[in-house]
Amino acid sequence: MSRVAICPGSFDPVTVGHLDIITRAAKMFDKVIVVVMTNSSKSPSFSAEERMMMITKACEGLDNVYVDCYDGLLAEYAAMRDAGAIVKGLRAMSDFEYEFQMALTNKKLNPNVETVFLTTKAENMYLSSSMVKEIARMGGDIREFVPDVIHNEIINRLQKERN
Numbered sequence: 116m117s118r119v120a121i122c123p124g125s126f127d128p129v130t131v132g133h134l135d136i137i138t139r140a141a142k143m144f145d146k147v148i149v150v151v152m153t154n155s156s157k158s159p160s161f162s163a164e165e166r167m168m169m170i171t172k173a174c175e176g177l178d179n180v181y182v183d184c185y186d187g188l189l190a191e192y193a194a195m196r197d198a199g200a201i202v203k204g205l206r207a208m209s210d211f212e213y214e215f216q217m218a219l220t221n222k223k224l225n226p227n228v229e230t231v232f233l234t235t236k237a238e239n240m241y242l243s244s245s246m247v248k249e250i251a252r253m254g255g256d257i258r259e260f261v262p263d264v265i266h267n268e269i270i271n272r273l274q275k276e277r278n
């Protein structure tokens with residue numbers, strides 16, 4: 116089996132929950148590609164370039180982690196990169212049905228790729244990018260939820276959006 120794994124997501128923006136999953140995946144696989152993708156049911160606040168830049172900063176020091184973006188099917192991207200695994204974080208029960216459906220569909224589209232679920236740390240169970248954005252827009256403290264290196268960037272960007 117290929118030892119390349121893909122960590123896909125919207126990452127709008129990347130949170131400490133995402134970073135925990137990426138860090139753990141980096142210990143399990145030779146190479147991890149974090150790929151910013153389009154989720155057709157979400158309209159992102161940050162551009163793909165901004166999201167990639169924030170992930171790159173947050174992942175500094177993780178030597179086998181690479182950042183990319185792709186506007187197409189995840190199964191197709193995994194085949195293009197010869198990846199053997201798609202790694203996803205699993206939070207509260209509400210994630211399960213959606214993630215299960217995606218995993219089965221991706222398996223159908225690309226039988227060479229396995230979806231691997233890592234359970235989130237208990238403290239990240241209810242953390243989401245949309246919650247982070249809502250707190251930040253309303254002037255709340257998001258320091259605990261996002262990597263330190265991108266905290267100011269997120270705040271500045273969301274406050275600009277507000278003005």
Ligand code: PNS
Pocket residue numbers: 123124125126152153154155157187188189190216217218220221
């Ligand atoms: O962080 P998210 O929004 O939960 O990530 C979802 C994402 C982007 C991984 C998913 O929407 C996706 O795979 N998008 C790419 C298009 C695709 O392959 N869709 C079919 C999924 S079965």
